[in-house]
Amino acid sequence: MISILDYRMGNLRSVQKAFEHAGAAARIITSADEVRQADKLVLPGVGAFGDAMDHLREQNLVDAIRAHVESGKLLLGICLGLQLLFDVGYEDGEHAGLGLVKGKCVRFDVDREMGLKVPHMGWNQLRLEKPCPLFDGLPEGAGVYFVHSYHVVPDDRSVIATTTDYGHPFVSSIATGNIMAMQFHPEKSQSAGLKILSNFARL
Amino acid sequence: MLTKRIIPCLDVDKGRVVKGVKFFDHVDAGDPVEQARRYQADGADELVFYDISASHEGRQIMADLVREVADNVFMPLTVGGGIRTLDDAVRLIQAGAEKVSINSAAVKRPQLLAEVARRFGRCATVLGLDANRVMKDGVEVWEVFVNGGRVGTGIKVMDWVKQAEALGAGEIVLNVMNADGTTEGYDIEMTAAVSDAVSIPVVASGGAGSPEHMRQALVEGHADAALAASIFHFNKYTVQQVKQYLHEHGVPVRLV
Numbered sequence: 001m002i003s004i005l006d007y008r009m010g011n012l013r014s015v016q017k018a019f020e021h022a023g024a025a026a027r028i029i030t031s032a033d034e035v036r037q038a039d040k041l042v043l044p045g046v047g048a049f050g051d052a053m054d055h056l057r058e059q060n061l062v063d064a065i066r067a068h069v070e071s072g073k074l075l076l077g078i079c080l081g082l083q084l085l086f087d088v089g090y091e092d093g094e095h096a097g098l099g100l101v102k103g104k105c106v107r108f109d110v111d112r113e114m115g116l117k118v119p120h121m122g123w124n125q126l127r128l129e130k131p132c133p134l135f136d137g138l139p140e141g142a143g144v145y146f147v148h149s150y151h152v153v154p155d156d157r158s159v160i161a162t163t164t165d166y167g168h169p170f171v172s173s174i175a176t177g178n179i180m181a182m183q184f185h186p187e188k189s190q191s192a193g194l195k196i197l198s199n200f201a202r203l
Numbered sequence: 204m205l206t207k208r209i210i211p212c213l214d215v216d217k218g219r220v221v222k223g224v225k226f227f228d229h230v231d232a233g234d235p236v237e238q239a240r241r242y243q244a245d246g247a248d249e250l251v252f253y254d255i256s257a258s259h260e261g262r263q264i265m266a267d268l269v270r271e272v273a274d275n276v277f278m279p280l281t282v283g284g285g286i287r288t289l290d291d292a293v294r295l296i297q298a299g300a301e302k303v304s305i306n307s308a309a310v311k312r313p314q315l316l317a318e319v320a321r322r323f324g325r326c327a328t329v330l331g332l333d334a335n336r337v338m339k340d341g342v343e344v345w346e347v348f349v350n351g352g353r354v355g356t357g358i359k360v361m362d363w364v365k366q367a368e369a370l371g372a373g374e375i376v377l378n379v380m381n382a383d384g385t386t387e388g389y390d391i392e393m394t395a396a397v398s399d400a401v402s403i404p405v406v407a408s409g410g411a412g413s414p415e416h417m418r419q420a421l422v423e424g425h426a427d428a429a430l431a432a433s434i435f436h437f438n439k440y441t442v443q444q445v446k447q448y449l450h451e452h453g454v455p456v457r458l459v
Binding site: 017021046047068115117119122123124125143145148150165184187191 | 204205206207231241248249270273274277278279296297298299300301302321322323324325326327373374402403404405427428457459
């Protein structure tokens, strides 16, 4: 069973339906108790970094998420759920994140630097940086859907699973131990996204 | 590299897809869920549902429709039309919309863009803009229109797009009404001017009649995406045919 954490940062129904479509049972959970009982935990989310951390604290979820990771069970972060795993985010000020992965989350500077549009919005490709079971069976250069203005910068580059080019290469997913997370939206990425979710469900 | 998006737009009236010519006369084009499935299979990058019914009852149907579509297709959905309040936006995003496109209500109360961006992020906040070329005292003006393109506002397009970006819009759908429904091509000049004036993505809308029109909007018009309705609804071209044409002409697109 996949448990999708609802901490009031956007609609999670698409994530649940996409897992179900990929053949995996998925439920939406909201409490720390439910996180403690979860097997595979999914941290999705859209919106602002600071608001998201406030909501996690208000729902007493921060320690439960950390305990989940320490216990060795799988965690999948999606979009904002990737960014929150890091030490610090710089969206509208400086905000402490969950600190489960060393590094930071910063705004794209390609608009000022190169005249590219921000948000980075649309379909872009994944470049595999190391073997990762999430991407098994995906066609080389598969397109997935992105919509974000901020991206993560890990201290330890060995956590990087894929990079994607937008002006410069940026980190589009990470995998380290039992933590996996992606900047793009697999639940909005048609068959490529459903394949990734189905790979996660099978781990 | 980021690919250019091809976006079929489905105008919805009381739960049915319709397509108008020059905004006012609508022709029935089919069931929304069935249409969405067809476009997903055809390789559409995103879908826009535009609610033209605008009645209270129509808006309720729209949220139900979005939920049903989002449960069945796994691609980005934008919903526009009739979004007047933050609550309207909340209801549609909770139903499964990725983004909401705010048009007349943002002109009447620009702060609505900031409220939606504050709640759901810039990435979910789209400015929908109906523009017209009008003559005033012998000079051509690019003017913002509201209420389905019926009412002029006196606001200049270039002023409004910059203000909307500053307020929190993360994308602009520029629909040029002189071109809409004509299938004679997008307004390339206005699209390029808007795209160059802002640093957020711009979607060209209004006038698509051929793959070459879409290439023009994406290349000469500097648009990040091209939206079209009638050429897809009436099977004049498939999304695949458009993308193949763009690919052959050096425009980066996602081929599936």
